[in-house]
Amino acid sequence: MTGSVRRFTTDNARVRKQANDQSERDSERTKHEQDETLTCPECGSESLVSDSEHGETVCDDCGLVVEEDEIDRGPEWRAFNSSEKDQKSRVGAPTTNMMHDKGLSTNIGWQNKDAYGRSLSSRQREKMQRLRTWNERFRTRDSKERNLKQALGEIDRMASALGLPDNVRETASVIYRRALNDDLLPGRSIEGVATSSLYAAARMAGTPRSLDEITNVSRVEKDEIARTYRYVVRELKLEIQPADPEQYVPRFASDLGLADETERRARQLLKTAKKQGVHSGKSPVGLAAAAVYAASLLTNDKVTQNEVSEVANISEVTIRNRYHELLEAEEQIQTP
């Protein structure tokens, strides 16, 4: 309601201004937009006038041009009579960011009155009721849009915090959209689903982040993320293989400032471990961490268990247990 009031006032203002334009266009000097009068630095008179047609600010008394090349914010079209002005005018209510749609959607008043305040006939009343219903339906679609926008913002934020590349964000957005379209949202938080989408996307892209890392940058609890993640994966039938420990290796290695050689060695350890089937059931992160540690020993590129446990978010005990297994597997393959 307030929107429509504002629309009229702005419209009228614009129309008045155009009327000014028109009447004074014929007389050589145009003089409009009186609202912007300042003091002239040359003659001191208060008659600086911005001339939007020529893009200048000019002193009306002495003729000093104060500013040039400003932007003409007036209409780019010309009208020759008032009905044409109405036709060509494209201005509406000012937009505001406070409303999700910037105030551009339509409201239908709740009162059963017409524009003159008279009550409507019962047929008209029914019609309006139907219109309200439909309008509301469209608006709920709008609400999905808004929802989406917020979620995408959230995904973007978390992705940058985790240093995930654009294609992962892209995938995450797609997953989220699908979740939204399949009505997976009701009963779950936007953030939860957004986080889960990102988690899934990261894993699908082969640059997995552990649930803990994800939790750190999300506003949602770990449990909820895990729950929502499982749900989304199941409902959307996403095919996500268990994370490959090798995928964590480069990140850990670079966080620890290890040489390429060490990184390669860690990979190799994991490969042989895989062949031996030592890895099943164990946490991939733990395995990766252990491999990095073991490799650092083998290549004399020493890091402590503590350091590895820090960057991998895994306990030292787990590293110890795993890296023994890794080394055993390595031995067995050398002496069959």
Added chain:
DNA sequence: ATGGTTTTTACTGCGTC
């Protein structure tokens, strides 16, 4: 809910710098 497996927590002892 339960039971089996894995991970974590907390603590201890040993060796080295």
Added chain:
DNA sequence: GACGCGGTAAAAACCAT
């Protein structure tokens, strides 16, 4: 004495059923 490391037992977390 602090630190790195290894080991252990019990608690907690996780997962499939």
